Amino acid sequence: MQSMAQKLIASACLALTLPAFAGTTLLDFESMPAATTDLSTANPYAAQGISFTQNAWSMVSKIAQTDPGEGNFFRGLDANKKSLTRGALHLAVNPAAPPVGSVQQFYINVAEGFDTDFSLLYAASITGGGQVSIFSDADGQGQQLGVLDLSSGSVCEPREGWLCSWTEASLQFSGKAHSIRFSGDDGQFLFDDIRLQLNQGGNPVPEPGALALSLAALGALAWNRKRRAR
Incomplete structure (x- = not known):
């Protein structure tokens, strides 16, 4: 079963690929x-x-x-x-x-x-x-x-x-x-x-929501790795 951290990371990656407003x-x-x-x-x-x-x-x-x-x-x-x-x-x-x-x-x-x-x-x-x-x-x-x-x-x-x-x-x-x-x-x-x-196409500047989601994903990834290392 996919973990919550993996789902969050996948969602962040998808958000970053979306075009800007x-x-x-x-x-x-x-x-x-x-x-x-x-x-x-x-x-x-x-x-x-x-x-x-x-x-x-x-x-x-x-x-x-x-x-x-x-x-x-x-x-x-x-x-x-x-x-x-x-x-x-x-x-x-x-x-x-x-x-x-x-x-x-x-x-x-x-x-x-x-x-x-x-x-x-x-x-x-x-x-x-x-x-x-x-x-x-x-x-x-x-x-x-x-x-x-x-x-x-x-x-x-x-x-x-x-x-x-x-x-x-x-x-x-x-x-x-x-x-x-x-x-x-x-x-x-x-x-x-x-x-x-x-x-805006190509490599747009990510929207604030996408940036927040990305930071959350990175935090989840760090927490997940720290938990595995215990």
């Missing part, structure tokens, strides 16, 4: 104020190790359910013709001015990094074209791990010229990423529901 970060911009906001200076995700560079703006739909903002977009309408989605991320040099007619970019930096399940929603104008690229280091440095091409959008009802045709896009890549570059025609793109997941 997998965390998901969702950027949905629903908590932003109605006024269009420069995310490089007013960042609601700073506590999560997320930062934005210039040309990244939060924007709230003009027909939001509550606290309407300035953005000409929506994603679904309720019975009162109000947008079911309030906030989004806008690529622009100056959202209050006409587009400058050239390709612009901004970065999202992720201090902890992410390594799987990167996805987002985007809406584009009928002339917009762009890319989303993932890099191993901050600010687009290091190795480029993957690229998403963004297609032009389409005119949608009930308000012609508004951005309401949203496309879901995802990217599979190998390695650990720390930044995302969004590039495209100035003022022609909105992004939402950006999902970043860190699923």
